[in-house]
Amino acid sequence: MEQWQKDLNNALTDPDELAERFGLDAAVVRRVTEVFPFRITRHYLSLIRAKGDPIYLQCVPDERELAPSCDLMDDPLGEEDLTPAPCVVHRYPDHCLLLVSNCCASYCRFCTRKRKFRTPMCVDESRLSLGIDYIASNPAIRDVLVSGGDPFLLDTDRLESILSRLRAIEHVEIIRIGTRAPCVLPSRINRRLVSMLRQYHPLYVNVHFNHPDEVTPESAEALRKLADAGIPLGSQTVLLRGVNDDVEVIRALMRKLLAARVKPYYLFQSDLIYGTEHFRTPLSTGLDIIKRLRGWTSGMAVPHFAIDLPCGGGKVPLVPDYLEKVEGRVYTFRNFRGVPYRYPDVRDPESEQQN
16 A cells, blocks of 8 residues: 555544534534535644634535525536536537546535535446547547546555546547645655656646645645656646635735746636535626736736636636727826836728828
């Protein structure tokens, strides 16, 4: 058994132990975890500085998860209606999602697939083969995002089998893997895994960090191993009330990620998932954060702010409005300091001739 598997087996999964550790009502914890189970790795648990802090909020079950809401949905992204084959979600023309795992090292309380906490999806060999066959039969698919659950929770040999089958498909040019393991289970990023991954370029890994306290020395070392293997790293962050809905927190996180050789990619508005109303922030919060990042830190550290539209609408970027007015062909913008600047658009010879 590898060290990461021992660490996973040692994760906190007992509601009574959790309740005793943080002075919670054990009956309430059990009631929540009967609906939405939990697991917290000891590494991630060690990052909690105080009850109710940003790390605590992301992983400790909360009775607010059981509160009803008319705005929230079980499948907010409409994935079940976009599943043409087992384990595949196909929303965009040239890329798709391949779900290869039903397991995570730690269960995030805001997970967009929270419905699968209750009824874990089946990812057996026959269903996965049907999914890969679907990809092989669709030449338009050139980019496959391997997700789950967390693909890095698979045994290395099992994950390699999946990657090799995808790489054998001629029209699949790019393979991406989405994982939270470097954050919550950094021991998973070991020499054997990295040695295997480097055989399947072009391969990208998108990691998930939400708070600067998550970028620990252990996590930074895991990211270094992946980067040293020539794997481009991007980050995905979810905007969460009480966790990171503050420009200084996001700025610190993005700077730490860049220093760890991870390019900030997306800052996501929280999805409309049942049991997450207490995490939701106004859209104006995210727009304000992006506006206060732009120009005040490196452009490399500014992610795209996006919302994944309900019912399968897909991702749309949200950007602050810098355009103040348009006078003929002259546009007036306000820069990051709020200072107006006039910009002359290209002259249209045909239009000027008509005038």
